């Protein structure tokens with residue numbers, strides 16, 4: 001099962017370590033969604049083409065493009081540079097959808113109080129990172145992940161490094177999160 005935790009503030013040690021707080025402070029998935037809008041689904045990675053949850057997601061959200069990315073020193077062209085860019089805090093104008101087929105890694109997302117939440121993804125985890133949220137990605141100490149990427153229309157992978165607060169997608173994201181917070185607190 002996917003694990004999510006608040007990160008420590010340690011910046012001198014290896015980004016591939018777990019970076020837990022002391023004591024470790026975990027979040028459940030509903031809390032992750034409330035704080036960030038990140039969505040999570042469990043998929044059968046060995047037979048993802050026939051997975052009903054993925055099929056429904058693809059139809060409902062209109063994913064028309066998919067491909068595969070393998071991040072390892074051997075498989076990823078310009079490995080060091082790409083990993084450096086993945087770990088630079090950024091956002092995208094579209095959702096980032098990743099299904100892990102093999103290996104593992106960490107997606108870090110900023111919560112509503114600017115704290116880093118670390119999402120550990122392993123085989124079968126599908127996450128949807130909303131457009132406009134600041135995030136980053138790193139391999140863990142296994143140095144290997146293979147994932148499928150999904151997109152609506154022609155894929156745009158461009159990362160907008162922080163600060164990117166003037167982008168419409170950032171404003172929409174913040175508005176959506178603020179409205180969800182109000183709704184939640186009215187119940």
Ligand SMILES: CSCCC(=O)/C(O)=C/O
Nearest residue numbers: 069086098136137145147
């Ligand atoms: C496991 S996919 C590599 C990371 C990536 O594509 C990305 O955009 C990170 O923010």
Ligand SMILES: [Fe+2]
Nearest residue numbers: 092096135159
């Ligand atoms: Fe990204």
